[in-house]
Each structure stands twice: as C-alpha cells, then as structure tokens.
Amino acid sequence: MIGSKFDTPQNRFIVLFVGLFLIFYYGNLMVWSLVSPNGKHYNEFVDAHLNYIGGMRSILVNLTVNSLKLLGYKVIYNQDSIRVIGRNGILIAYDCIGMGVMSFFTAFTIAYPKPIKIKVIFLIAGIVVIQVLNICRMCLLALYWHKPQVRSIDHHLVFNVVIYAVIGVSIYFYTKGSRANTRNAKD
Template sequence: MKFAAWFVSLFVVFYYSNILFLGITSPGKYYSPFLAQHLNYIQGLRWVLLKSSAGILNSLGYYTITNTYDLLVAGHGIIRLAYDCLGLGVISFFTAFVLAYPKPPRAKLVFIITGIVAIQLLNIARFVLLALFWTRGDSEVVDHHTLFNMLMYVIISISLYFWVKTDIAPKRQHAAN
C-alpha cells in the first residue's frame, strides 16, 4: 500500500508540475518571461529532440529544416512537436514507479537515467520515421501518438518487471568452517 501511495503521489506531482511549467512558460495570464527564457526545460527538450532527429535524417542524406516546433524533410513531410510528443507523461510514470519502488538509491538513479535516455531515443526514432513516411489522414482510427504510447507502456512494463525481479544486493560469500 505504501508503494502505491508513493507511486500515485509522485506521478501526480511530476505530471502536473510539467503541465504547470508549460503553462507559465507559454504566453498568457500567468506567463513568466524569466522562466521561459532561462529555465525552459520543455523547450530545451523539444530542441534536443528536433535537432537529434534532423541530425539523423541529415546523416542519411535527407535535407531538413527545423524551427522551434517543426521538422521538415524536403520532399517528404513535416511534423510538429507539440507538448504531448515530448514523452513527459511517460517519463513521469516511469520515474514515479522507480522512485516509489523499494530499491537502493543507486539502482534507482541508474535505471531512471537509462530509462529516460531509452524513452527519448525511441521518441527520436519515431520522429525520424514520421517525418519520412507519415501523412496526415482524415480517416485515422488510431493515431500514431496513441500507438507510440501503447508501445512505450508495454516496453516500460517489461523493463520494470525485469528490474523489479533483479536482485541487486551483493551476494555474501559464506566462509567454509
């Protein structure tokens, strides 16, 4: 019960803190120019994802153009990285679970860093594929965002299962008497 309470509490804090930060770094009623200009990790993450995707596409011989929100591949398509595309909800879920689970801090830190990097590498792969092959259709039953999230939660669930099952405590050697 303690794990579940910590997990839900941490997830709510992480998830809604990101949404709150997005709100105060977007022009509007509660806009903070200082945070938007100097501490905007959401825009920083978007920039890293756009530039990484463009870099991969350029290395494959495609010509790309990026701006604050978009990635255009000449002769192919354009994708817009909205807030929902950044993976912050998935990362909030993953991080909350790992922090709430009773394992040593070092194991948690290593797994969180590895997991977030893996999530974002898969996100970059998605953007590269979408920029090359996706066309906006009116008759989509399930959009690519929902499919990607479902895939991510399956991958995260499997990785969490194995992480939970792994005993990281050092094995004690018994001296022979």
C-alpha cells in the same frame, strides 16, 4: 489504525508512486502553462530561465534532425517543427516530448524500494530508451506520415502503447530481482 495500513512496503510504494506521479505530471503541465507565450498563465521569467520543457524539445528536434541528416535526408527545421525535403513535416507539440511517460517512469523508479545506485542507473537508462524510441518515432513520422491518408491512426496512442509495453517489460525485470532477493532472504 489508519496509519498502520500505510506501514506496509506495498502501501508506502503505492502512496509514494501516485504522489510523485501527480507532482511530476501536473508540475510539468504547470510549467508548460507558464512558458507558453500564448497561454493564459505565461510568465516571462519562467520562460527565460526555467523552461526545461523547451530545452527537452530543442534536444529532441536537434537529435531527430541530425538522425535524418545522417540517413541522407535534407531537413528544414526550427524550434518546434521539422520538414524533410520531398517528404513530410511534423510539429513537435508538448504531447510529443514524452513528459507524461517520463513522469510515470520516474515516479515508479523513485518509489520502488531499491538501492539508490540501481535507481539512478535504471532511471537514466529508461529515460534514454524512451527518448531514443521517441526520436525514431519522429524520424518515421517526418518521413512517412501522410495525415490525409491515415486519419484513423493516432500516432500518439500507438507510441504510448509501444512505450508503455517497453516500460512494463523493463519494470518486470527491475522488480523481479527484488522479489527473488526477498524470497531468498525468507528461506
């Protein structure tokens, strides 16, 4: 009887989505704890050979720096911070990389019933859009963020609201085609 409740496509989607999200989200946090040198669970091997989070941060820092240079700004940077000469600086922490947002988006895309080719295209396009918006955010913060003047604004919250709105709209159109196809098949 209990098994039959999970036999519907909706229930399979929900269980798969929640399960994948939890695996991705907490898996990323686990890896982060293993690659953080000051962390209590630091593992030198994982940091040296499996640190995809550091790789993501490096890509984001380099793309943000190159975007700022392309706009004509002089930039000083290292592996986790960016400073625009005559402007401001930002520290690229784990929360800035977007792993939680990408975990949600990836779990949804994999769990939703669509052909694999469409899933792969949607997943790649979505992650690219998420990171392009993230790079734009980092550029704006490096240029205009004056922390003492804007204490009441949490830029992570603002970014999450914007990015989840973009994801919501994209998911609407991604799932809309499935519902139309399902309705046409029933007619």
